[in-house]
Amino acid sequence: MESQFEVNVKRSDRGAVVVMKGTVNRAAKETLxxxxxxxxxxxxxxxxxxxxxxxxxxxxxxxIVGILAMARAEDRVVAAFGLTDHYREVFNITRLxxxxxxxxxxxxxxxxx
Amino acid sequence: xxxxxRRRRTENETSSAAAVPxxxxxxxxxxxxxxxxxxxxxTLLLSSGGPVGLLDLELESGALGSIRAAGxxxxxPLIGQGELLGALYLGPRLSDQPxxxxxxxxxxxxxxxxxxxxxxxxLVREQxxxxxxxxxxxxxxxxxxxxxxTLLPKELPAIPGWHVDAFxxxxxxxxxxxxxxxxxxxxxxxxxxxxxxxxGVPAALxxxxxRSMLRAAAQRHTSPAAVLADVNDALVPEIPPAMFVTCLYAxxxxxxxxxxxxxxxxxxxxxxxxxxxxxxxATGMPLGLMPAMPYDEKSYSxxxxxxxxxTSDGITEAHDPDGEMYGFPRLxxxxxxxxxxxDMVAAVVRDLEEFTGADVEQEDDITLVVVRRTSSAQDSAQxxxxxxxxxxxxxxxxxEGNERIAIDRVxxxxxxxxxxxxxxxxxxxxxxxxxxxxMEHGNDNRPELDVAVEVSxxxxxxxxxxxxxxxxxxxxxxxxxxxxxxxxxxxxxxGWGLFLVEQMVDDxxxxxxxxxxxxxxxxNREGAA
Numbered sequence: 223m224e225s226q227f228e229v230n231v232k233r234s235d236r237g238a239v240v241v242m243k244g245t246v247n248r249a250a251k252e253t254l255x256x257x258x259x260x261x262x263x264x265x266x267x268x269x270x271x272x273x274x275x276x277x278x279x280x281x282x283x284x285x286i287v288g289i290l291a292m293a294r295a296e297d298r299v300v301a302a303f304g305l306t307d308h309y310r311e312v313f314n315i316t317r318l319x320x321x322x323x324x325x326x327x328x329x330x331x332x333x334x335x
Numbered sequence: 336x337x338x339x340x341r342r343r344r345t346e347n348e349t350s351s352a353a354a355v356p357x358x359x360x361x362x363x364x365x366x367x368x369x370x371x372x373x374x375x376x377x378t379l380l381l382s383s384g385g386p387v388g389l390l391d392l393e394l395e396s397g398a399l400g401s402i403r404a405a406g407x408x409x410x411x412p413l414i415g416q417g418e419l420l421g422a423l424y425l426g427p428r429l430s431d432q433p434x435x436x437x438x439x440x441x442x443x444x445x446x447x448x449x450x451x452x453x454x455x456x457x458l459v460r461e462q463x464x465x466x467x468x469x470x471x472x473x474x475x476x477x478x479x480x481x482x483x484x485t486l487l488p489k490e491l492p493a494i495p496g497w498h499v500d501a502f503x504x505x506x507x508x509x510x511x512x513x514x515x516x517x518x519x520x521x522x523x524x525x526x527x528x529x530x531x532x533x534x535g536v537p538a539a540l541x542x543x544x545x546r547s548m549l550r551a552a553a554q555r556h557t558s559p560a561a562v563l564a565d566v567n568d569a570l571v572p573e574i575p576p577a578m579f580v581t582c583l584y585a586x587x588x589x590x591x592x593x594x595x596x597x598x599x600x601x602x603x604x605x606x607x608x609x610x611x612x613x614x615x616x617a618t619g620m621p622l623g624l625m626p627a628m629p630y631d632e633k634s635y636s637x638x639x640x641x642x643x644x645x646t647s648d649g650i651t652e653a654h655d656p657d658g659e660m661y662g663f664p665r666l667x668x669x670x671x672x673x674x675x676x677x678d679m680v681a682a683v684v685r686d687l688e689e690f691t692g693a694d695v696e697q698e699d700d701i702t703l704v705v706v707r708r709t710s711s712a713q714d715s716a717q718x719x720x721x722x723x724x725x726x727x728x729x730x731x732x733x734x735e736g737n738e739r740i741a742i743d744r745v746x747x748x749x750x751x752x753x754x755x756x757x758x759x760x761x762x763x764x765x766x767x768x769x770x771x772x773x774m775e776h777g778n779d780n781r782p783e784l785d786v787a788v789e790v791s792x793x794x795x796x797x798x799x800x801x802x803x804x805x806x807x808x809x810x811x812x813x814x815x816x817x818x819x820x821x822x823x824x825x826x827x828x829x830g831w832g833l834f835l836v837e838q839m840v841d842d843x844x845x846x847x848x849x850x851x852x853x854x855x856x857x858x859n860r861e862g863a864a
Contacts, residue, residue, distance in 0.1 A: 249735075277739065280768055280831035287821050287828035294822050308760035315838045316831060317818050 228274075229257040234332065237266025243274035246282035258289050262298055269331055270322070273304030283316055290321050303331040365405050365424050370398045380412035381419055385443040387412070388434065409434050411446045415454040475536050479509040482539035486546055492516045492524055494589050496639075499524075502680045502703040510700035511538030511580075512647045515546055517553045522589050525553045528601060528645040528704050529582035529622075537575060544573060545580050545622065559584045559597035560619075560632035567599065567622045567630075574623040581621045583645060592637045592708055597630040602651060602663075605670045606635065607642045609724045609792055611751030612671045615643075640794040642679055642707040644670050649699035650683065653691050661690050671753025673794060673861045679705045723793035730785035733774035741770040741788050741801075748790045749797055754860060762797065762858045765839040768832045769801045769854050777803025777852055796841070796860055802853040 227250035228243040238261035242254070261268045270289075278286075293300045303325040305313065313319045325331035370377050376396040380387060387410050389403055402410070402424065411423040423446065428434060434442075483505065491499045501514055511531025519525055527549055531538040545566065552565040562584055570580065583604060585596035596604070600621035603614045619630035637643065646666065653661045666683070674682035680703050687701070727748035731737040742763045749759070770786055778784035787802040816834055820826040837843055842857035 247736075277767075279738070279764075279771065280835055281771075281829065283831045283835075284828040287818070291822045291824055291828065295824075306760075307757065308764070311757075311761075312764065312835070316816070316835070321818070321822065 227253055229253050231257050231260045233264055234266075234269065237261075237268055238264040239269045239271055241271040241274065244276065246275055246278040246285060248281035248285065250282060251285045251288065254285055254289060255292070258292060262293075262296055267299045267301060268293065270300065270302040271304050271328070272302055272309070273328075275304075275309075278309055278312065283312070283318070286318060290318070294321075301325065301331055301334070303328055363426075365407060365426060368398065368402050368405055368424075370402075370419075370422070374398050376402075376410075377419055380410060380422060381414060381417070383412065384414070385412075386410065386434070386439045386446075390433075409439075409442070411442045413446050413450040413453055415450040420450055420453045420457065476507070476509050479534075479536045479539040480505055482536070482543055483509065483511075483513065486543055487513060488516050492518070494522075494524060496709055497524075497587075497589055498705075498707040498709050499526075500678075500680045500703075500705040500707075502684060502701070504684075504697065504701045506534075506649065506697045506699050506701075508534045509539065510534050510649065511542045512649065512700035512702040513542045513546060514645070514702055514704050515549065517550060519553065519586065524587045524589055526585045526587060526645070526704060526706060527582065528647065528702060529580055530601065530647050530649075530700075530702075531578065531580050533578050537578070541574055541578055541580065541623075545570060545582070549582070549584065553584075557586075558632060559586055559595055560630040563597045563599050563619060563622065563630045564628065567620075567624075567628050568626050570623040571626045579621040579623040581648075585643075587637075587706065592639075594635045594637055594643070595632060596635070597632050599630065602646050602648060605644045605646075605667060606637065607644070607670050607673070608638065609640070609794060610726070611753060612667050614667075637708045639708050642670070642705060644679060644683070645704040645706075646683075647700060647702040649697070649701040650687055650703070653687055653698055653701075655690050656692055656695070661687060665690070668753055671751075672755065679707070723791035723796075723798055726790045726792055728787070728789040730787045731770065731774075732782050733778040733780055733784050733786060734782050735774070735780070737774065737786075738767040738770040741786070742767045745788065745790050745799055749792065752792055752797065752860065754797065754858070758858060761839040762799070762856065765836045765843075765856050765858075766799055766801070768836045768839075769799075769856060772832050772836075773801050773803035773805075773852075773854070777805030779805070792860075794860075797858045799856045799858075800853050801856070802851050804850055805852055 226244040227246065230241040232239050232241065240254075240257050240261050246254070258268065290300060300322040301324070302322050304327065305324060310319070310324060313324060323334070325334060374396050375394050376398050379394060389399070389408055389410065392399070405424070406426045407424040408427050409425040411425065412419055413421040413423070423442070425442075428438075487503055488501070491501060499516065503512060503514065505512075511533060513527070513529050515527040517525030517527065529542070529545065531541045531545065533541075548566045548569050549562065552562040556562045556565065563582065580599070581601040582599045583596065583601040585594055585604070587594050596615060596617055597619060598617040599619045603616055606613050606615060615633065615635055617631040617633040620628045651661055651663055651666055655661070665686070669683055669686045670679070683703055684701070727744055729744055731740050745766045746759065746763055749762075754762070766788075770788065773786040774780060778786065784804045789800045791798050814834070816830050817826060821828050836856070840856045841859045844855040844857070846853045846855070
């Protein structure tokens with residue numbers, strides 16, 4: 223099965239937004255890491271937009287852990303929004319939510335920036 | 336002496352009375368001659384604001400002549416809030432002197448004090464009439480409720496291998512819901528649920544009649560369709576126009592679990608089975624509309640663990656604060672989920688209350704009858720095995736991404752079971768991770784080796800078995816990943832699969848047999864994970 227992951231980085235008032243689409247699994251690793259590096263070239267917070275993500279598996283969790291490790295090394299704040307209730311639960315169970323604030327929606331994420 | 340005549344708000348006339356001298360006592364009672372609304376005299380009295388002498392009065396009034404003829408010399412209007420509440424009619428003074436200015440002032444002052452009291456008296460009287468009417472309606476409702484509660488079964492049938500439960504809660508206006516259990520020959524049980532259109536005493540009386548007719552017909556016929564046809568013919572000449580009765584009648588052979596039923600336009604019964612909820616359909620017109628109506632008769636074989644739920648439209652037609660109806664889909668979804676404590680009646684009532692809001696007045700009667708065939712040693716052989724009923728079985732090749740195929744098929748297989756969405760998503764994630772592990776660690780990602788998946792369900796749980804061909808290597812224990820160490824770069828960011836699987840489902844078991852290793856995921860159909 224081919225990789226079905228697309229990412230787009232856009233600037234926001236207080237940093238950058240990484241807009242993801244498709245499946246977050248190990249195949250998304252390189253694309254997402256490149257996008258994250260691009261996002262950190264802008265100063266401020268990096269916001270992960272999960273609205274377009276329909277599937278995250280354990281290899282995808284590992285990719286996000288890798289992103290959080292990069293952010294920690296560069297002392298950058300990461301936040302997220304647009305997760306379904308189920309993946310929010312997964313992020314809580316895996317404690318990823320302890321290392322990035324998860325907002326209900328874009329408005330809340332931007333307002334809290 | 337003076338007599339005051341009151342104008343009643345329900346009558347469109349002002350009536351008055353007063354005293355004039357009689358030969359004996361020098362006083363006599365003047366007849367209360369009404370002043371019709373709109374009479375010029377009424378207009379004059381309202382505009383004068385005080386006593387009006389009649390001796391020299393010239394007015395085109397129909398009432399004036401009669402009042403004068405009765406011996407009235409002075410009229411003192413009683414006015415409250417611009418309305419002529421009544422009037423005092425006075426005859427000549429006892430001294431035969433004309434009424435002086437002081438007399439008139441005194442009478443005017445008296446009238447201005449009497450008028451508000453009269454207004455209050457009028458209102459009190461109206462309230463008393465309304466209170467009596469309310470009391471009458473309340474009493475009628477109590478009679479209706481009494482009829483209904485007297486005729487509903489006092490006890491539930493106790494039959495080995497079966498659990499029967501019922502619930503009835505009348506609306507304030509008492510509708511015409513009823514249910515009944517009729518003991519028949521050979522251990523058969525008749526179950527009735529019905530609803531009379533209309534409310535109050537008329538509905539309760541029709542319900543009582545219908546119940547008696549059903550009980551009599553049930554002893555005469557062994558066929559539910561014949562029973563309903565019989566009752567319909569008996570009811571048509573008896574029932575008031577524009578009233579009818581919806582009714583479902585089922586006969587359960589409690590030994591064999593066979594159910595035969597007919598339906599006169601009532602809500603369809605739902606049966607929760609291991610494969611989801613089924614509707615028991617049989618067509619027929621409501622009772623009491625037209626004679627000689629045919630009724631469909633259908634049968635259904637109830638397996639152990641299956642639950643039949645009969646309802647009245649007070650449930651499905653209840654509204655939430657936004658005006659949305661509870662409806663059949665929501666009822667079906669509630670019936671599909673096994674209540675954690677097994678109490679289906681309480682589960683449906685609670686779900687309905689959550690939907691309508693707790694403090695909302697109930698719109699219609701609510702009636703529920705629940706019949707469950709319980710497991711018994713005698714019939715356990717013909718029901719689900721411990722393993723449950725297989726819903727789907729398939730294989731996927733060990734190629735990355737194929738876990739999505741497995742997730743979709745498992746998901747499709749269990750949709751009819753009505754698992755709540757949160758538990759469904761958890762199970763999907765667990766299935767995906769388990770299949771990935773089987774492909775990667777069991778089959779070493781060799782595309783020619785398949786992973787077998789089997790989905791089955793019992794009344795209590797859903798089971799997904801995932802089998803690889805990896806030679807039965809032992810599976811490592813799932814441990815909680817050390818996220819801090821991973822973030823610090825001290826550990827690989829991977830290693831989440833087994834941990835997630837254990838967190839997502841209620842139980843994980845593993846077995847090895849020959850070259851096959853099987854992981855079994857158990858997800859309870861209801862309850863805490």
